[in-house]
Every structure is written in C-alpha cells, then in structure tokens.
Amino acid sequence: MATAHFYRLKQAFPLATFIQVYGLTENAGNAVGFAGSDFAAKPDSCGFVSPVNEILIMKDGVKVAPGVVGEIWVRGPNTYDYDASAATDKVLTNDGCLMTGDLGRMDEYGYVYVHDRIEDIIVCGGNNVNSIFVENALYTEPGVLEVAVVGVPDQYLGEVPVALASLRPGYDGLIDEEGLMATAEKQLPKYAVPVMIILYDSGFDHTSSGKIIKAPLRAIAQEEWAKRLMKE
Numbered sequence: 001m002a003t004a005h006f007y008r009l010k011q012a013f014p015l016a017t018f019i020q021v022y023g024l025t026e027n028a029g030n031a032v033g034f035a036g037s038d039f040a041a042k043p044d045s046c047g048f049v050s051p052v053n054e055i056l057i058m059k060d061g062v063k064v065a066p067g068v069v070g071e072i073w074v075r076g077p078n079t080y081d082y083d084a085s086a087a088t089d090k091v092l093t094n095d096g097c098l099m100t101g102d103l104g105r106m107d108e109y110g111y112v113y114v115h116d117r118i119e120d121i122i123v124c125g126g127n128n129v130n131s132i133f134v135e136n137a138l139y140t141e142p143g144v145l146e147v148a149v150v151g152v153p154d155q156y157l158g159e160v161p162v163a164l165a166s167l168r169p170g171y172d173g174l175i176d177e178e179g180l181m182a183t184a185e186k187q188l189p190k191y192a193v194p195v196m197i198i199l200y201d202s203g204f205d206h207t208s209s210g211k212i213i214k215a216p217l218r219a220i221a222q223e224e225w226a227k228r229l230m231k232e
Contacts, residue, residue: 022046122151143171
C-alpha cells in the first residue's frame with residue numbers, strides 16, 4: 001500500500017485497525033505482516049516475518065546484510081509448488097526457498113520493505129529506478145486515483161520512466177501533467193522523475209489480486225513518448 005493511501009484511510013477511519021501483509025500464492029499469501037500501532041509506525045514497510053516463515057534477502061545467491069537491497073526469498077512449511085509447473089520449479093531452490101522475483105530489504109529491526117518487481121525496475125543511465133517509489137510519489141497528489149510507471153527505450157540512457165495516471169472523479173481539468181511533474185520533482189532524484197506523465201482515462205486492467213497489469217501500458221507509453229520526441 002502506498003504510504004499516502006494509509007494516511008488518507010487513517011484520517012477517514014480513525015478508529016479502524018489496519019493490517020498490512022506480504023506474500024504469494026505459493027506461500028498461502030502471508031509471509032510478512034503487521035497491524036495497528038506497528039503498521040502506523042512504519043507504513044512504508046510490509047511488517048515482520050511470520051513466525052512460520054524465514055525471509056532471506058539474496059544477491060547473486062548470497063544472503064546480504066540488513067539494509068542491503070536484494071531479491072526476497074521466502075521459506076517455510078506453507079511454501080509449496082501450487083501447480084507443479086516447470087515455471088514454478090525454476091523459482092524453488094533445493095532447500096525449499098521460493099525466489100519471489102521481488103526486490104526488497106530487511107532493516108536491523110526486522111521490518112521488511114518491498115522495493116519493486118525485478119522485471120519492473122527501470123535502468124536509466126545506469127541508475128535503477130524503482131517504479132513503486134515513483135508511483136508512491138505521485139500518489140501523494142490527492143487527485144490521483146491510480147498510477148503505473150513503466151520504462152521506455154531511450155537511445156542515450158537505455159530506458160526512461162513514463163507514468164500513466166488516472167484521476168479521481170471531479171479532478172478532470174484541475175490536475176495536469178505539469179502539476180504532477182512538479183509533485184514528482186519535489187520527492188524524487190532527477191533520474192527517477194518521469195520524462196512524461198500521461199493522463200490515462202481508459203481504465204487500467206488488473207490481475208485477480210488487484211495489481212495493475214503493466215505489459216500493455218509499456219507499448220502505450222512507448223508510442224506516446226515517440227510522438228512527444230517527434231514534436232520536439
């Protein structure tokens with residue numbers, strides 16, 4: 001959950017207890033989590049490791065130190081090969097670890113943070129841009145309903161980030177690309193600021209778990225960025 005979403009929900013429902021969890025189908029959907037005051041103290045985290053699970057942060061097959069970003073691996077009795085497919089076999093190690101494909105870190109206190117899907121990382125001029133961080137920056141604008149950030153090819157930088165954003169009802173005409181760009185520039189390093197923000201009113205497609213499907217958006221972003229470059 002974007003931190004901005006948490007604060008809006010907390011304001012709207014001050015007496016509610018909020019729960020944050022992280023997991024996958026292959027481990028029954030719950031490897032990390034927390035609630036209440038713990039969640040409120042670290043709303044940008046996913047919480048603590050479940051008592052029945054082990055979380056390893058790995059880089060090049062080696063466990064990294066607290067605070068270092070790597071791929072999240074999870075192991076425990078609730079981790080299983082749910083469809084026994086060859087694709088699933090590729091992400092299960094011989095000692096029972098599931099390689100999630102997510103980048104993250106664990107701090108010295110045991111809080112787990114998810115940075116991005118490895119496949120969604122944008123490499124811009126040698127810098128890794130976490131699409132989730134860029135999306136969270138844009139979510140601080142109250143009029144943004146949904147946003148997806150994708151990479152498009154660039155002949156000089158390799159890739160550049162492009163954002164597609166849909167607006168909440170009543171905000172049409174009140175928010176434009178320039179305003180959203182200013183929001184991003186206040187919070188992000190220069191290399192992570194989107195080169196273009198598309199106000200996308202066609203509606204995003206989602207997975208069964210509610211995640212925005214980014215694959216078709218990359219083609220849209222690439223086409224619109226090419227048009228922008230031709231005008232310049």
